[in-house]
Amino acid sequence: MKKRGIGIGISFYGTGYGNGFPDISRAIIRLLPKGKIGIYCGVTEVGQGAKTSMRQIGAEVLGLTVEDIELVHENTSLMPDSGTAAATRQTYNTGNAIKVACENMRDELFEKARIQLGLNSTVGLILEKGEVVLSFFPQKRISYEKLSEIYIGDDTIETKGEFIAQTTQMDPENGQGAPYWPYTFNACAVEVEVDTKTGIVNLLRSTFAQDVGRAVNPGLLEGQMDGGFAMALGYALLEDLNLQNGKMKNNKFSKYLIPTAMDMIDINNIIVEDPESTAPYGAKGIGEPVMIPIAPAILNAIYDAIGVRITELPVTPERLIKALGEAEEKKIG
Structure with a gap:
């Protein structure tokens, strides 16, 4: 049976070395x-x-x-x-x-x-x-x-x-401080289709909003958002080192699966401009944060579809079928 679900992931990210370290x-x-x-x-x-x-x-x-x-x-x-x-x-x-x-x-x-x-x-x-x-x-x-x-x-x-960059070291006693500046914010919504017979998860559509401060080059920003999405897609659904006793079993690309163009979907990218006063022409960096909310959004969408929370990545078909089976056993028990 194929079931659909929608999930949302949001994040904020402090740029730079932070915590008072000279940057x-x-x-x-x-x-x-x-x-x-x-x-x-x-x-x-x-x-x-x-x-x-x-x-x-x-x-x-x-x-x-x-x-x-x-x-x-x-x-x-x-x-x-x-x-x-x-x-x-x-x-x-x-x-x-x-x-x-x-x-x-x-x-x-x-x-x-x-x-x-x-x-x-x-x-x-x-x-x-x-x-x-x-x-x-x-x-x-x-x-x-x-x-x-x-x-x-x-x-x-x-x-x-x-x-x-202006940051302060966090107080070791109370954890207070301004360890990073500036922060960037984003949100991602994903719709998935889960085949409960095969355990295969297919992404159907997504909307991804990213705070950029001011867009110096919108084309590059969208490319970065697409790239971060692709990396997170692999992290969430495909890429598994399969460590056993400290050894990588999936130590070649024929076994370690990464997303290809066929795995990607068209993303509705939304560039949110809110210029940062201390930045060059208001521009913030978005290099790493574009990956952060994607996997949580996918996991939430899977949960919305099947009602089972997956807690181990990647969500391979084997792991999803196992999680469904364990959930069914709990119901029966």
């Missing part, structure tokens, strides 16, 4: 030949879209397109430490460091333009498509490219930025 990101911004801007920082790309979003933040500050920004982040001899690609911290921490460094670069470009344009001060200067322009007399302008030709070698225009 520092640094960045260097350099004016490159042809008026390009180089961002040098240790933001590691692990599939979360750092190569794109960090350049977007820099481009926004400096009035450029993403194509005008070069990101150098895989050569430790050239870049400062920006911390690990962990704890969903890079968008918030390193994004803030890049924003600070680019704001410092903006001020430096204003000052160098003031000198070259023979102005009294930097008042009224703005950045406009790769040029520094005197807003109320736009005939007075100079391009980034021209400045890069003037300031070369030891005089190359360069600025730095640093950001330290």
Whole structure:
């Protein structure tokens, strides 16, 4: 018999190292030949879209397109430490460091333009498509490219930025404190179909809402949500190491099953924007939290369908049939 059920999972997640641990990101911004801007920082790309979003933040500050920004982040001899690609911290921490460094670069470009344009001060200067322009007399302008030709070698225009996340260590006596900041929130609803004869669980549809602060790149965010859902689907229904006496029995992908495109469903992703005042343009990271509510939602949906609470993952057909049998025995007993 096939039965359907709906389940909901919700979560909140504190980003960064937390608990008062120093959480520092640094960045260097350099004016490159042809008026390009180089961002040098240790933001590691692990599939979360750092190569794109960090350049977007820099481009926004400096009035450029993403194509005008070069990101150098895989050569430790050239870049400062920006911390690990962990704890969903890079968008918030390193994004803030890049924003600070680019704001410092903006001020430096204003000052160098003031000198070259023979102005009294930097008042009224703005950045406009790769040029520094005197807003109320736009005939007075100079391009980034021209400045890069003037300031070369030891005089190359360069600025730095640093950001330290604000967290406090929890009080060991009472457990009080502010161990993380910021927090991100999400909720997921899933409908499943459970075959009580075979123990197979099929996902039918899902709606997934994720708080992102502000969406720097909505496409990347939806990709992250889809990826987190897929990982959690495997965690909930498929991936089983089958440890026996400390040995992995499912030690190859022919036995250790992971979700494929055929296992995934179309997800109704909802991006919730509530800008975080301390974040770069309000953006929060969502790297890890997108996985957290999915498995609880699936388990709740299974419970709603069959009235039996599964407490061991993954919910393989064998485990589900066993749980149904045990529940039936209790009824009879």
